[in-house]
Amino acid sequence: MKFLQVSDIHLGAPGEKINGCYPSERLRMCFEDIVSWHSDAEFCVITGDLTEFAEPAAYEFLKSIIKGFPIPCYLMLGNHDDRKVFQNIFDEYFQDENGYVQYSLKKENGVFLFLDTTKEGLNAHEGQLCNLRLKWLQNSLANAGDAPVYIFMHHPPFDIGVHYVDKIKLVEFEDFAETLKYGKNIKHIFFGHVHRMTSVFWRGIQFTSLPSLNHQIPIEPKSVGSEFCDEPPAYGVVNISSEQLTIHFNTFMQRNGLCQS
Numbered sequence: 001m002k003f004l005q006v007s008d009i010h011l012g013a014p015g016e017k018i019n020g021c022y023p024s025e026r027l028r029m030c031f032e033d034i035v036s037w038h039s040d041a042e043f044c045v046i047t048g049d050l051t052e053f054a055e056p057a058a059y060e061f062l063k064s065i066i067k068g069f070p071i072p073c074y075l076m077l078g079n080h081d082d083r084k085v086f087q088n089i090f091d092e093y094f095q096d097e098n099g100y101v102q103y104s105l106k107k108e109n110g111v112f113l114f115l116d117t118t119k120e121g122l123n124a125h126e127g128q129l130c131n132l133r134l135k136w137l138q139n140s141l142a143n144a145g146d147a148p149v150y151i152f153m154h155h156p157p158f159d160i161g162v163h164y165v166d167k168i169k170l171v172e173f174e175d176f177a178e179t180l181k182y183g184k185n186i187k188h189i190f191f192g193h194v195h196r197m198t199s200v201f202w203r204g205i206q207f208t209s210l211p212s213l214n215h216q217i218p219i220e221p222k223s224v225g226s227e228f229c230d231e232p233p234a235y236g237v238v239n240i241s242s243e244q245l246t247i248h249f250n251t252f253m254q255r256n257g258l259c260q261s
């Protein structure tokens with residue numbers, strides 16, 4: 001099976017410039033590329049930071065663009081989102097028994113778990129998995145039994161050596177690691193938040209992240225004299241078979257044919 005990951009789209013109001021780029025335009029370009037070349041994907045997940053300022057107009061724009069997108073699209077929250085504003089606009093969206101935007105999807109190739117790591121409170125940028133959310137994860141892992149499990153989350157539970165994001169990682173990383181022990185067959189964890197392509201092996205599990213669709217975070221801010229940079233955006237093309245997981249990091253805005261002469 002094939003699915004797609006998009007992350008950190010940081011939408012403002014339609015047409016609004018955010019950190020030097022136009023996120024609504026980039027999302028349109030990304031979805032157009034997906035429709036042209038990967039319309040056979042079973043689903044697309046957006047791993048949080050759907051908006052920059054959690055404005056209703058940004059969520060309304062996202063809702064309208066998804067309506068015209070032919071692939072089922074699963075949405076997740078990040079630290080720039082507001083759960084209440086999101087749930088007002090995406091009313092009756094998936095949620096767990098405590099109102100967090102957490103849900104699971106069962107497919108022939110395994111079980112896909114979508115976590116809500118957004119912390120309660122204004123301007124809280126670090127990640128949170130409270131006991132209620134961890135209990136949901138524990139039950140979901142137990143229910144999956146021996147089936148392959150793939151997890152999506154916005155905040156990573158570890159440092160990646162980039163100060164800007166390391167200081168706002170998942171706070172309850174030890175509790176999360178303990179909860180993962182209830183999973184018998186966790187294959188991979190996909191995350192966002194760090195605005196970079198990274199691959200991390202942590203506590204025996206492989207994780208990968210994607211760049212933002214809008215603005216990236218340099219490994220070394222002094223290299224660009226800024227906390228953000230223009231490294232290319234990408235979406236993930238993920239293929240799963242019984243014996244292999246393949247992830248392509250598709251830098252769709254920098255793909256041009258070359259003259260071979």
Ligand SMILES: [Fe+2]
Pocket residue numbers: 008010048049078080193194195212
């Ligand atoms: Fe982000």
